[in-house]
Amino acid sequence: MKILQLCVGMVGTNCYIVYDEATMLGAVIDPGDNAPAILAEIERAGVKVEWILLTHGHFDHILAVGDVQAATGARLAIHKDDLWMLTPESLSASMRSFGMPRSRYTQLQPDLLAEEGSTVEIGGLTAEYLHTPGHTPGSSCIRMGNVLFTGDTLFRHECGRCDLAGGDFDKMLRSLARLRDLPGDYTVLPGHDAASTLEDERRWNPYMRQAGGR
Ligand SMILES: [Zn+2]
Ligand SMILES: [Zn+2]
Numbered sequence: 748m749k750i751l752q753l754c755v756g757m758v759g760t761n762c763y764i765v766y767d768e769a770t771m772l773g774a775v776i777d778p779g780d781n782a783p784a785i786l787a788e789i790e791r792a793g794v795k796v797e798w799i800l801l802t803h804g805h806f807d808h809i810l811a812v813g814d815v816q817a818a819t820g821a822r823l824a825i826h827k828d829d830l831w832m833l834t835p836e837s838l839s840a841s842m843r844s845f846g847m848p849r850s851r852y853t854q855l856q857p858d859l860l861a862e863e864g865s866t867v868e869i870g871g872l873t874a875e876y877l878h879t880p881g882h883t884p885g886s887s888c889i890r891m892g893n894v895l896f897t898g899d900t901l902f903r904h905e906c907g908r909c910d911l912a913g914g915d916f917d918k919m920l921r922s923l924a925r926l927r928d929l930p931g932d933y934t935v936l937p938g939h940d941a942a943s944t945l946e947d948e949r950r951w952n953p954y955m956r957q958a959g960g961r
Contacts, residue, residue, distance in 0.1 A: 748872055748892050750936070751788055756780030757847060760807045761938055765891060766794045767870030774798040774869050775815055776889060776896050777938060779807045782814030789819065798867050800874055801825040802898025802938055803886040804832025805911075806841045812855055824867060826878060827860035829885030832913075844911055861887065879926065881919025882907035888926065895933045895945065901926060903935070903943040906954040924958035 751764040756779045764785070766773025773794040778785050789796055796819040799812055804825060812823060831837060833855045842849055859865065861876040875890045882899045886907070889896040899907035900922055909916040927949050935943040948955050 748894070749792075750894070751792060752936070753781070753784055753788060755784065756807050756810065758807045758845065759939060761936065761940075762811075763896060763936060764788060764792065764794060764796075765869070765872070765874075766792070767872045770870030771795055772797050772870035772872075774800050774867070774872075774874060775819075775821065776800050777802055777808040777898065778811035778815045780810045782811035782818070785811055785815055786818050795819075796821045797869055798874070799823045800867065800889055800896075801829070802889060802896060802900070803883045804829035804837070804841075805883065805899065806838050806847075806850075807845075808898070808938060809833070809838075809855065810850060810852065813853055822858035823855060824859035824861050824865075824876075825857050826876060826885030826887045827862060828878075828880065829883050830857065830860060832883065832885075833857070837912075840912065877925075879922035881909055881915055881917075881922045883911070884913045884915075886922075890933075893931075893933055894936060895926070896936050896938075897926075898938040901935060901948060901952070901955075902937045902939060903941045904948070904952050905940075906952070907938075920954065920958040923952070923955045927955050927958065 760779035
């Protein structure tokens with residue numbers, strides 16, 4: 748499994764291109780903006796993108812989905828509880844809450860409405876949706892091998908905000924407890940800012956520590 752990372756858009760969103768080096772089939776996680784840069788990276792690496800996997804429905808994770816889909820023919824997956832966020836109205840509201848003007852956007856049509864435990868096969872790789880609500884109702888971590896793509900649920904020594912539409916801090920704490928209690932260690936690749944490991948978060952993340960004893 749090989750992972751390429753780009754930082755895109757007005758709020759610095761991490762977009763990841765993950766692929767299976769044996770088959771060169773891959774997925775794009777959270778194409779948040781700047782489709783030309785994402786497509787150039789896909790082209791440069793020689794990846795055939797079969798899926799776009801979203802950790803949640805906020806604008807800064809989805810604005811380039813349409814263009815990446817148009818160029819690659821990739822299918823789209825998002826947790827079913829964030830489907831409501833893909834309407835132009837919800838997108839505008841989510842951009843307004845960041846003081847941003849609305850940008851060009853056409854309604855997205857997911858091919859997979861993921862639920863807890865839903866999996867997608869990409870070449871020899873398996874991506875699994877772990878439902879971790881709190882930041883948004885459908886926020887999910889995507890598990891691939893020993894990597895967790897945590898979206899805006901878990902950041903390095905931080906967690907995502909819960910004061911936007913559909914946010915719920917109690918659910919966030921339960922989700923963080925759930926991640927903490929996964930067996931073993933994982934590389935944590937979040938939707939913003941620096942990478943971490945689950946073991947480092949168990950030790951140092953104040954919200955994960957607040958999430959109840961084990
Ligand atoms: Zn978000
Ligand atoms: Zn974000």
